[in-house]
Structure formats: structure tokens, C-alpha cells
Amino acid sequence: MLDKFREAKQAEIDSLRKDFIEGRVPAMYQGERPSFVDAIRAKGPGAVIxxxxxxxxxxxxxxENANPLDFADIYxxxxxxxxxxLTEHVYFGGHPDSLFLMTGPGLPLLRKDFIFDPxxxxMTASSPASAVLLIARMFGSAKELKQMVDLARMPGLAPVVEIFDQADLDTxxxxxxxxxQVNNRDLDTLTTTLDQSRKFIRQKRDNELWISASGVSTRAxxxxxxxxxxxxxLIGxxxxxxxxxxQTLAELAGIA
Structure with a gap:
């Protein structure tokens, strides 16, 4: 599945490389990036992304016709x-422009996509995103992932590293x-189980922030x-x- 997503991003990466070679480098976003970590800690544990x-x-x-402006306000x-x-277009119907459209209410934005090229x-740093998703297993080694983690931190992006198994966590x-971020979805069957989160949270360290993603749909x-x-x-x-x-979000967040 991840190979399919990687292939879907290749045209975008080729376009970015062409722009870079021709001197069209995206300027870094100059506006405020609300702290992703501070926002989570303020409402956690169990904060809702x-x-x-x-x-x-x-x-x-x-x-159909989901409007990012409306959803930013609702959330x-x-x-x-x-x-x-979600900024991936082929499979998730997203677009990077949504990052700009959803800044109005001032919440931190996590860019969720298949990011594996510097x-x-x-490009993410040229947007108002406060955080960027990096999927551990999309990199050939911990060294390659570390380069991306370090690169993300330079402009003030929080690198959220997603794992599916023990090897991913080690990496x-x-x-x-x-x-x-523990993804509860099985990439082969696309089914979800919270047992994935229940298993891995035992390894959480004091200096880490952990997110459970996929399969959460009730306040319980x-x-x-x-x-x-x-x-x-993370609930989508x-x-x-x-x-x-x-109303659904308010119930999930425990404020309804």
C-alpha cells in the first residue's frame, strides 16, 4: 500500500525538483506557527486532533464537496x-492549499501526506503547517529518517513519526x-484495531508525546x-x- 502511495507522489516530487533546479525555491512561511506540542499538552491526555x-x-x-474553511471553524x-x-490528492482528495484555507481559527495544523523527499x-515549510507527518517505514534507514526529522525542525515544524510495528518504533x-504516532490500521487489510495502541503505549518514555491514530470513534x-x-x-x-x-467532535472531546 505504501509503495502505491509513494508512486502517486512521484509526479509532485518531479515537479518540485524541476522548480528547484530552475531556481524556484519556495519561500519559508513568515506567519505564526502555533505550537503543535503545546496545543496537545494543553488539552491532553486524550486531546483530539x-x-x-x-x-x-x-x-x-x-x-462530497467538503469545505476546509467550514471544517476549520467547526473543529x-x-x-x-x-x-x-490530508494534502494527498489521488487517494485522499486533499490539496496543500487546504493548509492555507484552514489557518483562520488559529489551531496548529499537521500536514498529513506521504513525505519522503527533502x-x-x-514545501511544507512554505505553508502555515505547524507539524508534518513522517512515516517511519517509508525510509530505508534510521539515518534517512533522522535527516528528515532534523530538516523539519529547522523551520519550526514538529516532526510526527508514524509507526506500525516494533521495527518502526526502533527506527x-x-x-x-x-x-x-501509532497507526492502528493494518496496511494489508485496511482494518483497524486499538490493540495496536494498547500494545505499543507500554513503551512510551517520559520525554515523548504519543498519538493514537485510526479506529477511534467513541468517547469511551x-x-x-x-x-x-x-x-x-487523531480522529478523521x-x-x-x-x-x-x-456535535460529534464535542462529544468525542468530552465537552458536549
């Missing part, structure tokens, strides 16, 4: 600590990651993940499918 995700490989189109008003913004980090730590699950030690949960599908996303 609300995701804007119009489509997914497992479900297809989740919400900000109903207890989200931060917003995860120019993608540079993330060797690369110096201190924000660990949010409370369980918080009790286990997760600083945040159940919010994007909800008839009233604001």
Missing part, C-alpha cells in the same frame, strides 16, 4: 486541539523522534487511550461521516 479527510482508499469519497469551536490536514519538507527512536475509546497514556487521538473518518461533525 480532528482530521480533514475528504476521501480514503478504504471508503472512497467520504464527504476549532468544538474542542479540537489541532487539525490534521523538497516536500521545504523512530534511533532517528531522534519524540512525537510518536478516547478516554481509554488517555488512561493508557496517549497524549492525543467518524467526523467526516457525521451528519453534525461539530
Amino acid at each position: 480532528a482530521e480533514f479527510k475528504p476521501s480514503s482508499p478504504s471508503l472512497g469519497v467520504i464527504r 476549532a469551536k468544538n474542542g479540537a486541539a489541532a487539525i490534521s490536514v 523538497l516536500q519538507v521545504a 523512530a527512536r534511533e532517528a531522534g523522534a519524540d512525537i510518536i 475509546q478516547v478516554e481509554e487511550m488517555a488512561a493508557l497514556g496517549f497524549d492525543a487521538v 473518518t467518524s467526523l467526516m461521516q457525521a451528519k453534525n461533525p461539530g
